[in-house]
Amino acid sequence: MKIRVKNEDELDHYIICHKCHTLQKEVPIADGAKALCSQCGVVLYHRDSRLMDHGLALSMTGLIFFLLANAFPLVRIDILGSERFISITSMIASLIESGYYLVGLFVAYLIFIFPLMIFLLYILIFSLMKGGKGKTMTKDLLILLSRIQPWHMSDIFLISILVAIVKLFGMAEIHFGISFWALIVFVLIDTYITRSIHLGELWTLQKQVYRSKKENPACVRD
Amino acid sequence: MCVIDTDDLIPCPVCEAVNIDKKKNNTCRRCGSAIHHHRSTPTEKSWAFLITAIICYIPANLYPMMLVDQFGSESGSTIMGGIMELWGHGDYPIALIILLASIFVPISKFLMLAYLLVSVRDPLRGEIRVNRHKVYYFTELIGPWSMVDVFVVGILAGLVHLNSVKIIAGTAATAFALSVIFTLLAAHAFDTKLIRGNR
Numbered sequence: 001m002k003i004r005v006k007n008e009d010e011l012d013h014y015i016i017c018h019k020c021h022t023l024q025k026e027v028p029i030a031d032g033a034k035a036l037c038s039q040c041g042v043v044l045y046h047r048d049s050r051l052m053d054h055g056l057a058l059s060m061t062g063l064i065f066f067l068l069a070n071a072f073p074l075v076r077i078d079i080l081g082s083e084r085f086i087s088i089t090s091m092i093a094s095l096i097e098s099g100y101y102l103v104g105l106f107v108a109y110l111i112f113i114f115p116l117m118i119f120l121l122y123i124l125i126f127s128l129m130k131g132g133k134g135k136t137m138t139k140d141l142l143i144l145l146s147r148i149q150p151w152h153m154s155d156i157f158l159i160s161i162l163v164a165i166v167k168l169f170g171m172a173e174i175h176f177g178i179s180f181w182a183l184i185v186f187v188l189i190d191t192y193i194t195r196s197i198h199l200g201e202l203w204t205l206q207k208q209v210y211r212s213k214k215e216n217p218a219c220v221r222d
Numbered sequence: 223m224c225v226i227d228t229d230d231l232i233p234c235p236v237c238e239a240v241n242i243d244k245k246k247n248n249t250c251r252r253c254g255s256a257i258h259h260h261r262s263t264p265t266e267k268s269w270a271f272l273i274t275a276i277i278c279y280i281p282a283n284l285y286p287m288m289l290v291d292q293f294g295s296e297s298g299s300t301i302m303g304g305i306m307e308l309w310g311h312g313d314y315p316i317a318l319i320i321l322l323a324s325i326f327v328p329i330s331k332f333l334m335l336a337y338l339l340v341s342v343r344d345p346l347r348g349e350i351r352v353n354r355h356k357v358y359y360f361t362e363l364i365g366p367w368s369m370v371d372v373f374v375v376g377i378l379a380g381l382v383h384l385n386s387v388k389i390i391a392g393t394a395a396t397a398f399a400l401s402v403i404f405t406l407l408a409a410h411a412f413d414t415k416l417i418r419g420n421r
Binding site for chain 2: 001002003004005006008009011012014015016018019020021023040075077079080082084085086090091092094095098100102103106107110111139142143146147150151153156157159160161163164166167168171172198199200203207
């Protein structure tokens with residue numbers, strides 16, 4: 001199939017589905033609606049005229065819950081008359097203390113450093129775009145965000161806590177801490193953000209915000 | 223005005239922008255990242271990561287994942303042993319979750335990636351009906367879930383740390399974590415453009 005475009009930038013009106021890799025032409029949709037792939041039905045993009053405000057609000061809420069999830073114990077257990085508790089940071093520290101440097105490092109990155117970075121990046125990107133400043137910085141931050149996004153595993157960690165608790169069920173008395181509930185809210189917010197704000201939308205937004213009047217480069221092929 | 227063949231369009235792996243494939247040294251027009259530079263060795267990087275992951279998966283199954291130190295006597299259990307133990311206690315859902323996350327997910331991911339890597343090089347006849355983009359999407363989707371066992375061991379080791387009873391992470395935890403990381407890297411290194419090129 002052949003398509004006609006005036007210049008390379010016009011390709012922004014096309015989208016390649018990330019699931020089935022068919023080429024789709026972007027169509028205008030109503031505010032708050034979403035566009036689905038015509039082949040496999042996966043969500044291609046959303047339209048949200050107040051994406052910056054929504055994104056900023058969501059990412060700030062997410063960051064608050066992430067900090068809460070790290071500030072208090074996740075789970076407390078009474079075992080054989082003594083009490084033990086665990087938090088994300090104490091778990092990483094105990095792994096490193098017992099000589100598992102590599103696992104400790106992985107876990108630290110996957111459930112602490114990357115989630116924290118992702119939410120700080122969201123806040124920074126949305127604030128920069130709202131202020132209309134720092135075009136190249138936003139670009140670099142967006143690249144960094146898309147590089148680390150596949151590498152955070154807070155949701156998987158939440159399931160792991162549940163599995164670990166069920167394993168301890170007969171042995172000890174288990175109390176959930178504040179952080180456990182905060183972590184659940186954090187994972188819900190995080191899932192909502194990754195589902196409702198695609199990175200492609202952020203790039204489109206970035207282009208709209210910092211639209212410059214320079215000439216578009218000519219087409220490479222004729 | 224120019225005419226582009228839609229088969230020459232490739233998505234940027236970083237920002238998903240649609241780009242024209244210039245056959246060599248592609249850089250994304252929107253974010254400037256390189257789009258699969260290694261055209262002469264398209265599958266080698268992914269193969270290397272995949273083989274490393276498979277090698278790491280062997281000690282992950284042979285060594286104990288978790289050591290229970292009870293009043294000075296140590297007993298370890300491997301991944302499979304742990305699943306059997308849970309099944310024996312009647313914790314069927316947990317046994318199934320661990321079985322799915324630590325045995326089924328990694329092995330199916332190895333097989334699917336190996337299939338993808340072989341099939342883009344030597345397309346077999348009659349296999350076109352399998353939508354390989356969906357296979358790839360599926361491997362990306364299930365990949366991180368095999369970390370469950372590593373996290374569980376980490377949590378238990380952090381929690382149960384008393385004078386009388388201690389749970390210690392085993393050698394297999396490191397091997398398993400490495401195996402998961404390398405499979406994720408192998409999946410990321412796979413060039414999805416190759417799938418269409420062989421259609």
